[in-house]
Amino acid sequence: MKKYLFFIVAFLIAISSFSQEEKAEAKWIPRDPQKFESSHSGTFNGQKITFKSIVGETFLKNSKGEVTGAMWSTSYVREGVDSSRRPVMFVFNGGPGSASVWLHMGFFGPKVVKIDTEAKQDDGVAPYRFVENNQALLDLTDLVFIDPIGTGFSQIEGIGKTSDFWGLNEDAASIAQFMRIWVTQNGRWQAPKFLAGESFGTTRAAKVAEVLEGGGQNMALNGIILISQALDYAGSSSWADNLTSFFTYLPSQAVTAWYHGKAGQGKTIEAFAKEARDFAYSEYLPSLFLGEKQTQAQKEATAERLAYFTGLDKKYILQSENQILMHRFKKELLRAEGKAIGTLDGRFLALETDKSSEGPMLGDPSDYMTSAAYTAVFNDYLMRDLKVKMDRPYLSSASGMGGSWNWKPVPEGAYYEPSYVSTARSLSEVMHRNTQLQVMVANGYYDLITPFFDAEFTFARHDFPQDRIQMTYYEAGHMMYNRQEDFDALAKDVRKFLEGMLK
Incomplete structure (x- = not known):
């Protein structure tokens, strides 16, 4: 019985809702x-x-x-x-x-x-x-x-x-x-x-x-x-299994690591960006698509290169299957300092309340700081x-x-x-x-x-x-x-x- 009452009440609410919409439409009077x-x-x-x-x-x-x-x-x-x-x-x-x-x-x-x-x-x-x-x-x-x-x-x-x-x-x-x-x-x-x-x-x-x-x-x-x-x-959706995004995001991760002093030191941003682009096309892209067809030695060689560009620990990169999701990168880059970096702008950073979380907990500092x-x-x-x-x-x-x-x-x-x-x-x-x-x-x-x-x-x-x-x-x-x-x-x-x- 309760079940039927529920449907009757829902039906009456729906009718009321429709009538209210009709009244709302009728109330709109043409104006300048x-x-x-x-x-x-x-x-x-x-x-x-x-x-x-x-x-x-x-x-x-x-x-x-x-x-x-x-x-x-x-x-x-x-x-x-x-x-x-x-x-x-x-x-x-x-x-x-x-x-x-x-x-x-x-x-x-x-x-x-x-x-x-x-x-x-x-x-x-x-x-x-x-x-x-x-x-x-x-x-x-x-x-x-x-x-x-x-x-x-x-x-x-x-x-x-x-x-x-x-x-x-x-x-x-x-x-x-x-x-x-x-x-x-x-x-x-x-x-x-x-x-x-x-x-x-x-x-x-x-x-x-x-x-x-x-x-x-x-x-x-x-x-x-x-x-x-x-x-x-x-190319702008850093989601698991989206191989394109790992490829397209890598140079941004590299120059952001460069900015925070974690990679590419002694090089200009343009030179380091070009180096990351060249690696992405010549080595990283084939590695992503080869997947489990690679030997362990090949995976480790790619991880070492990714560590060089991103400033992240090689062991962490291997645990991530050589695929670093952006929300993890934003936390991992400065995790030792208890900081997370921005999404809209990787220059921004903020101290985190939860230093062990997978990604930033407070939101995007480049958003809430502006x-x-x-x-x-x-x-x-x-x-x-x-x-x-x-x-x-x-x-x-x-x-x-x-x-x-x-x-x-x-x-x-x-x-x-x-x-x-x-x-x-x-x-x-x-x-x-x-x-x-x-x-x-x-x-x-x-x-x-x-x-x-x-x-x-x-x-x-x-x-x-x-x-x-x-x-x-x-x-x-x-x-x-x-x-x-x-x-x-x-x-x-x-x-x-x-x-x-x-x-």
Whole structure:
């Protein structure tokens, strides 16, 4: 009897739930999009520029014209110029589930936050350093920072559901729709157009570039900037049995060990990185695929070489079958000192509460030693500088998105077998159809989540047109702009990349 009562109660709850959703849909009343505008000025690349900031929402619609979501963005638009052919760059971060606050406040915005450039100190407590960014690109291009649905102030509206947006294909379609609306409303169809994405934002950028070719409104991009690329997840997923990842992560482990004084001493980072690359291709890759077909002597020879590059104990490497998972490396490298290193940036380290754990216990020090500064500065900046008044919080990351994300690259209902996510082929094919598209790939040597060697491995395959791919390297991690020397170098490289296409 209890069993039947349970099903009856569950059924009634389900009915109530559906009716509430219907009421919620009925309650949505068409309205004008919210918008907050303010005027500013600054000096960028030596030019005094006046510009307008627009923080506002754009309503996204389904094929029937029904509103499904409100996507918020922050646009910086130069004033006093003919905007019809003025370049525009669309910027987003990754996750999935991250707002654009990191690239906005860390690198591209007219003002940026500053943390310890040498990654030795925690960001601490407020007040934080917030400075004018004289290297911002507003002399060259307008900037549009996009917050995907579920992040920032962006949210479901009308008849929308999270499943309409929280997926590889769904996300790209929503960003592409936003871009077309923005370009139309601002009269920029004849303007050069650029994308800049970081981490999953690079996965997204490749897919968005593909989606923009369809839909009856083909929008060709001039250039894409990939910061800490993640186009093919086989090379950036350090999981057991994923042989590709052991290969792609090794050079990052080597240069990180070099940084902490555990390997490669007396050599430059470039020389040691090259040595690790050569070993990975010529010796380590065959060893990984030979597996148990190797003799014990062969295994020991490989372990000895891995110890040379990673700074780890040879016995530990042999116990690990010559396959060092990244979360173990982050703990093992400085275990004797009771420290664990960062994921986003291997320069960061922190004392651990549990010195015997397999991997870091406190989380990622390169995340928790920087995120408070970004969050506090941006929230203050929204209110004081951009004059935004909202009755709900700006979410730098989406709650619950990760577990609800649809990674399938095929339409709903189509046959699919699980595989590593990859949008590399999509971008390659876009570049073959759009023969003017240029791509810049910015890599951090100490990035232990999207390794620089994986970028090289990815772009050496998939039939990418090599003459239109530009690789750059920096002595920091995932967010290389957190190190001032690399902020300056990246700003110079991005500017040169853009100027080469805007001649």
